[in-house]
Amino acid sequence: MKRTIEYTLLILGAIFSLIGIVFAFIIKTFSKTPEFKSEFEKSFNEQIQGSPDVPSSVTADQMLNGFSAFGNFAIVILIISILLTVVAIVFVKKQRILSGVLAVIAGLMSILTLNVISFLLLIIAGIMLFVRKNKTNNQFEDVNFQNDLKHDQNQNKFDSNEQQQNRIEETDKKKKDDDPYIY
Numbered sequence: 001m002k003r004t005i006e007y008t009l010l011i012l013g014a015i016f017s018l019i020g021i022v023f024a025f026i027i028k029t030f031s032k033t034p035e036f037k038s039e040f041e042k043s044f045n046e047q048i049q050g051s052p053d054v055p056s057s058v059t060a061d062q063m064l065n066g067f068s069a070f071g072n073f074a075i076v077i078l079i080i081s082i083l084l085t086v087v088a089i090v091f092v093k094k095q096r097i098l099s100g101v102l103a104v105i106a107g108l109m110s111i112l113t114l115n116v117i118s119f120l121l122l123i124i125a126g127i128m129l130f131v132r133k134n135k136t137n138n139q140f141e142d143v144n145f146q147n148d149l150k151h152d153q154n155q156n157k158f159d160s161n162e163q164q165q166n167r168i169e170e171t172d173k174k175k176k177d178d179d180p181y182i183y
Helices: 004-030 034-050 060-090 096-111 116-131 143-156 161-178
Strands: none
Touching: 004 060, 004 096, 004 116, 034 060, 060 096, 060 116, 096 116
16 A cells, blocks of 8 residues: 555654754754853843743743753754654554554654644654555455465475365365355
């Protein structure tokens, strides 16, 4: 079954997580520059003096350290989210349930960093992987036929060529007699 939509959503989710890493790195880098620190302290002090509702126990340095810590946290979480998304992309065709679980986990991790777009894309992809089942070509085949074929294959190891041919013909005839869709 083609899983183009799931692939697309997973890839877009990984791209938006990568964009989130870039923003987190920019926040982390700019929060350490002296120009940004001085401007932030100036605006922070004006904000505190202008509104009496804001508690003055928090300093500008503590806020800047919080921005830097959030940047580190976001980078680590989004890298893990991207790795889970890549593994989910690899397993989309072979194990759709595992891929769906990994997509949902990656989405939940990306929401921890307030990356809403990546969260939505990954959650939608995960749900689609759970809901859309693989189509099979042998939808009219009965379970008993599969068991008979396995038994016949095990018997064929010890039979001669003529006996193998007879068994194959008998199996085909049994399928035709039991299944109204085979002519």
